[in-house]
Amino acid sequence: MAETVRRRGRTGYLLIIPGALWLLVFFAFPFYSLIATSLYDPTGSDFRGYQMTYAFGNYVDVVEAYWQPLLRSLLYGAIATFFCLVLGYVLAYAIAFKSGRYKTLMLVLVIAPFLTSFLVRTLSWKLLLADDGFIVNTLQLLQVLGDDGRLLATPFAVVAGLTYNFLPFMVLPLFASLDKMDYRLIEASRDLYGNPVVSFFKVTWPLSLPGVVSGTLLTFIPAVGDFINAELLGNTNTRMIGNVVQSLFTDANDYPAAGALSVILMTMILAMVLVYVRRAGTEELL
Amino acid sequence: MSQAADKQAVERTGGSTTLGKDDHTTYDGLRLRALTKSFATFTAVDDLDLDVPRGSFFALLGPSGCGKTTTLRMVAGLETPTSGTILLAGDDITATKPYQRPVNTVFQSYALFPHLDIFENVAFGLRRRKQKNVESEVKEMLDLVELGPQARKRPAQLSGGQQQRVALARALINKPEVLLLDEPLGALDLKLRRSMQIELKRIQTEVGLTFIHVTHDQEEAMTMADTVAVMNKGVIEQMGAPADLYENPRSTFVANFLGQSNLIDGTVVGRSGDVVTMDMHGTPVSVPAGRSHTASERGWIGIRPEKVLIGAPGEALDAPGNTIPGGIVTDVSFFGVSTQYLVRMPWGQELQVFQQNTGRVTIFRKGDAVELSWRPEYAFLLDHAQDASAGADKVGADG
Amino acid sequence: MSAVQATGSTGSTGRRPAAKPPRRSPFAWLREHVVLILGILVLAYTFVPIAVVVLMSFNEPISEQSKIYEFNGFTLDNWLNPCEDPSMCSALGRSIEIGLLATLLATLLGTLAAFALVRHQFKGRSTSNLLIFMPMAAPEIVLGSSLLAMFVAAGLAGQLGFWTIFIAHVMFCLSFVVVTVRARLAGMDDALEQAAMDLYATPAQTFWKITFPLVFPGILGAAMLSFSLSFDDFIVTNLNSGNTTTFPMYVWGVSRRSVPMQINVVGTVMIVISLAIVLIGQSRARRQAA
Numbered sequence: 001m002a003e004t005v006r007r008r009g010r011t012g013y014l015l016i017i018p019g020a021l022w023l024l025v026f027f028a029f030p031f032y033s034l035i036a037t038s039l040y041d042p043t044g045s046d047f048r049g050y051q052m053t054y055a056f057g058n059y060v061d062v063v064e065a066y067w068q069p070l071l072r073s074l075l076y077g078a079i080a081t082f083f084c085l086v087l088g089y090v091l092a093y094a095i096a097f098k099s100g101r102y103k104t105l106m107l108v109l110v111i112a113p114f115l116t117s118f119l120v121r122t123l124s125w126k127l128l129l130a131d132d133g134f135i136v137n138t139l140q141l142l143q144v145l146g147d148d149g150r151l152l153a154t155p156f157a158v159v160a161g162l163t164y165n166f167l168p169f170m171v172l173p174l175f176a177s178l179d180k181m182d183y184r185l186i187e188a189s190r191d192l193y194g195n196p197v198v199s200f201f202k203v204t205w206p207l208s209l210p211g212v213v214s215g216t217l218l219t220f221i222p223a224v225g226d227f228i229n230a231e232l233l234g235n236t237n238t239r240m241i242g243n244v245v246q247s248l249f250t251d252a253n254d255y256p257a258a259g260a261l262s263v264i265l266m267t268m269i270l271a272m273v274l275v276y277v278r279r280a281g282t283e284e285l286l
Numbered sequence: 287m288s289q290a291a292d293k294q295a296v297e298r299t300g301g302s303t304t305l306g307k308d309d310h311t312t313y314d315g316l317r318l319r320a321l322t323k324s325f326a327t328f329t330a331v332d333d334l335d336l337d338v339p340r341g342s343f344f345a346l347l348g349p350s351g352c353g354k355t356t357t358l359r360m361v362a363g364l365e366t367p368t369s370g371t372i373l374l375a376g377d378d379i380t381a382t383k384p385y386q387r388p389v390n391t392v393f394q395s396y397a398l399f400p401h402l403d404i405f406e407n408v409a410f411g412l413r414r415r416k417q418k419n420v421e422s423e424v425k426e427m428l429d430l431v432e433l434g435p436q437a438r439k440r441p442a443q444l445s446g447g448q449q450q451r452v453a454l455a456r457a458l459i460n461k462p463e464v465l466l467l468d469e470p471l472g473a474l475d476l477k478l479r480r481s482m483q484i485e486l487k488r489i490q491t492e493v494g495l496t497f498i499h500v501t502h503d504q505e506e507a508m509t510m511a512d513t514v515a516v517m518n519k520g521v522i523e524q525m526g527a528p529a530d531l532y533e534n535p536r537s538t539f540v541a542n543f544l545g546q547s548n549l550i551d552g553t554v555v556g557r558s559g560d561v562v563t564m565d566m567h568g569t570p571v572s573v574p575a576g577r578s579h580t581a582s583e584r585g586w587i588g589i590r591p592e593k594v595l596i597g598a599p600g601e602a603l604d605a606p607g608n609t610i611p612g613g614i615v616t617d618v619s620f621f622g623v624s625t626q627y628l629v630r631m632p633w634g635q636e637l638q639v640f641q642q643n644t645g646r647v648t649i650f651r652k653g654d655a656v657e658l659s660w661r662p663e664y665a666f667l668l669d670h671a672q673d674a675s676a677g678a679d680k681v682g683a684d685g
Numbered sequence: 686m687s688a689v690q691a692t693g694s695t696g697s698t699g700r701r702p703a704a705k706p707p708r709r710s711p712f713a714w715l716r717e718h719v720v721l722i723l724g725i726l727v728l729a730y731t732f733v734p735i736a737v738v739v740l741m742s743f744n745e746p747i748s749e750q751s752k753i754y755e756f757n758g759f760t761l762d763n764w765l766n767p768c769e770d771p772s773m774c775s776a777l778g779r780s781i782e783i784g785l786l787a788t789l790l791a792t793l794l795g796t797l798a799a800f801a802l803v804r805h806q807f808k809g810r811s812t813s814n815l816l817i818f819m820p821m822a823a824p825e826i827v828l829g830s831s832l833l834a835m836f837v838a839a840g841l842a843g844q845l846g847f848w849t850i851f852i853a854h855v856m857f858c859l860s861f862v863v864v865t866v867r868a869r870l871a872g873m874d875d876a877l878e879q880a881a882m883d884l885y886a887t888p889a890q891t892f893w894k895i896t897f898p899l900v901f902p903g904i905l906g907a908a909m910l911s912f913s914l915s916f917d918d919f920i921v922t923n924l925n926s927g928n929t930t931t932f933p934m935y936v937w938g939v940s941r942r943s944v945p946m947q948i949n950v951v952g953t954v955m956i957v958i959s960l961a962i963v964l965i966g967q968s969r970a971r972r973q974a975a
Contacts, residue, residue: 012805094724225824
């Protein structure tokens with residue numbers, strides 16, 4: 001293929017400016033606003049207005065008040081990402097190498113469930129995990145759950161919901177990197193190492209790392225910030241950071257605290273992503 | 287390459303036609319004058335002069351990176367020359383846009399429009415120029431390339447060879463002044479390639495258009511073209527009929543790039559009339575003056591391996607003139623039609639010898655003592671300042 | 686060393702058929718297909734809630750008092766009276782309206798930006814790339830709260846509603862459009878446009894006859910992605926909506942009270958429509974390739 005020649009001149013600016021301006025005004029600038037808001041005088045309110053006092057103390061206050069949901073979000077996000085990785089890898093591997101001529105069909109089926117409303121499908125988990133539902137009854141019969149044990153309104157339900165809802169974000173990048181792989185490599189390693197387990201960890205897994213990295217990021221980031229699952233499937237003890245930010249903004253109208261929490265969340269995610277990406281050695285992702 | 291050699295190359299090419307400002311308007315072929323294309327870090331085409339006669343099948347041959355494709359793209363209008371002019375049938379087209387030139391290209395990747403069927407691909411140029419009789423002309427052209435039944439298929443449904451023919455038909459139908467072919471057979475396998483070479487040649491003869499064929503495959507260039515220009519590092523090394531280039535190369539690059547050559551160090555002993563007498567490591571040999579391309583005292587005596595005869599010491603070989611004793615066979619490869627020998631000469635150099643297996647010749651074995659011999663009229667003499675291994679790395683050029 | 690192992694293992698495979706009976710045990714079959722079976726199980730798991738959605742769309746309504754969300758009997762009422770709660774249908778209409786408008790603008794701006802990034806050289810290219818990447822890397826709660834913070838700071842807290850939702854949706858759809866169209870454009874062979882120019886097409890003809898038709902599937906895909914992102918968004922929307930209610934917000938609201946079964950009708954229709962679009966697209970693509 002011929003090398004792409006990029007044209008110079010005015011046209012490039014004319015094409016990029018509308019979109020870039022939109023993102024500048026409605027994404028970059030708001031983020032600056034968010035940081036500013038997080039430093040407002042915490043005693044202000046909607047009625048009296050806020051004053052910029054560079055109140056860095058806000059950050060200390062919110063961490064003291066909300067360190068639990070903050071840590072819980074990271075924990076739930078990480079666990080859900082792990083489950084997504086396990087389930088997603090099996091599914092992506094099956095589609096990439098074992099599906100034969102049904103490859104496209106299976107790919108369509110991976111996306112299909114997620115084309116319906118996020119909230120509606122999360123509500124159906126509420127039904128599935130309900131106290132008198134089929135799953136709970138079966139588990140009680142098998143003595144996995146105690147007689148008054150439950151699934152709904154537990155951390156299990158929240159993590160299960162997160163795992164379910166973000167699964168395609170894991171499957172698609174995994175599939176993309178597995179599908180690019182030459183299956184003969186796996187066959188060659190079977191020939192050389194004999195053992196399928198060894199050849200998986202020596203050949204398949206390392207070659208699929210780019211997919212693993214982008215899949216885990218695409219799953220982890222939205223999972224940490226999500227609060228729909230925590231709200232619909234959890235209880236007051238499973239509140240995640242998203243719930244807190246949301247209610248501080250809309251119910252409590254405590255903008256500085258909400259802003260500070262958001263900034264903390266964003267910073268933590270950015271830091272973790274950078275460390276993770278550098279560790280995984282796939283910086284070209286960014 | 288040295289500047290002197292550059293200049294020489296230009297002179298040589300210039301010498302093949304009469305140069306003059308006045309005949310620019312009367313020349314009906316393609317004429318490139320002082321064409322140069324420089325990129326940020328290197329000069330792809332350097333002060334190139336070239337005349338392509340109307341109706342000829344012209345091959346631009348050279349290793350990858352020699353500037354042949356850049357030259358082609360400048361003629362097509364897809365690259366803007368840094369300096370120089372392009373004249374087509376007397377008109378200066380240097381500054382015109384690609385869609386304003388009566389020039390069409392067969393791209394290396396074919397560049398068939400994937401969303402249009404074969405018929406519409408071929409009709410594309412006619413439709414852009416609002417031509418009449420599109421229907422019948424396209425049909426006729428598809429018949430010429432034997433693709434009539436495939437008219438309503440998409441490019442992706444055709445084989446590589448068929449796609450190649452669509453690309454050719456799509457360009458040919460416009461009856462361009464010049465048809466440019468950029469390595470058009472590069473993506474085909476060897477067998478298909480040979481049959482497409484014959485096909486291309488047939489079509490060119492049939493339509494009588496000027497074809498400029500860019501390739502790095504010397505066999506392809508020699509079998510198809512009337513005129514071959516060998517290009518190297520942005521300049522034309524030598525231009526002429528394939529047989530002339532092969533038999534009488536003027537530079538070590540051409541000698542090595544077109545086929546194989548033995549190049550042996552020698553000193554001029556005397557020049558008299560039409561013969562140059564040389565001392566080649568103690569053996570006197572002669573080279574015809576018309577095949578001597580150096581004026582200096584030292585030179586490379588060149589001889590093609592199939593022109594060299596091999597025999598046991600003292601055996602009477604059918605070659606009056608240059609006989610060199612004292613060789614030892616170091617390697618024998620049996621090819622069926624021929625046997626190829628490597629013979630170590632007394633001065634340490636290994637020479638190549640190809641011997642036809644006529645059935646009457648002795649096949650020597652490794653370690654045998656032999657004598658080599660060739661007719662003086664087959665030898666050529668090259669400038670000693672040139673690198674004796676230039677152009678020899680053809681495998682690399684192919685990749 | 687590996688060569689020795691290779692020969693060793695090839696040797697053993699060569700011997701195996703002789704040692705084992707030709708009929709393979711069900712266990713061997715299972716072992717061979719274990720990954721595929723597991724994969725299909727995972728796939729089946731993703732469809733469980735969908736089955737529930739479809740099933741519940743035929744459910745008798747749940748009484749106001751009952752807090753339990755369960756199946757109590759088959760009925761077609763929900764399908765026959767989808768707008769029994771008019772506020773659901775108006776929320777649905779609003780979501781579609783915002784989705785279409787946001788998709789239109791995001792697709793337009795995103796496509797232009799994709800062309801700029803692939804085809805043009807300009808100052809600020811890498812900054813633009815970063816600006817486009819970041820919204821995709823930020824959690825929705827951060828995007829939403831940032832926008833809200835700005836609207837509040839600008840004194841627009843009372844003006845939140847349809848247009849602020851629209852602004853937010855264009856913002857987060859834009860990046861996805863750029864990425865999708867850019868991939869399509871970058872995958873296009875430059876020689877195609879050069880061939881068109883070579884075949885007497887002016888730059889405008891080249892664009893409309895070659896470039897646009899070839900990029901169009903990418904633009905269409907980007908638009909569909911955009912619409913589904915916008916239609917389904919809750920977190921960003923909820924923060925910037927004021928008193929305006931979209932469909933996901935309606936579901937959120939009723940999930941705390943009693944859930945009208947009509948939301949499952951909407952959920953079923955959504956999946957049917959999307960599946961139809963995807964499958965039609967697939968079969969068209971297959972017919973073109975075959």
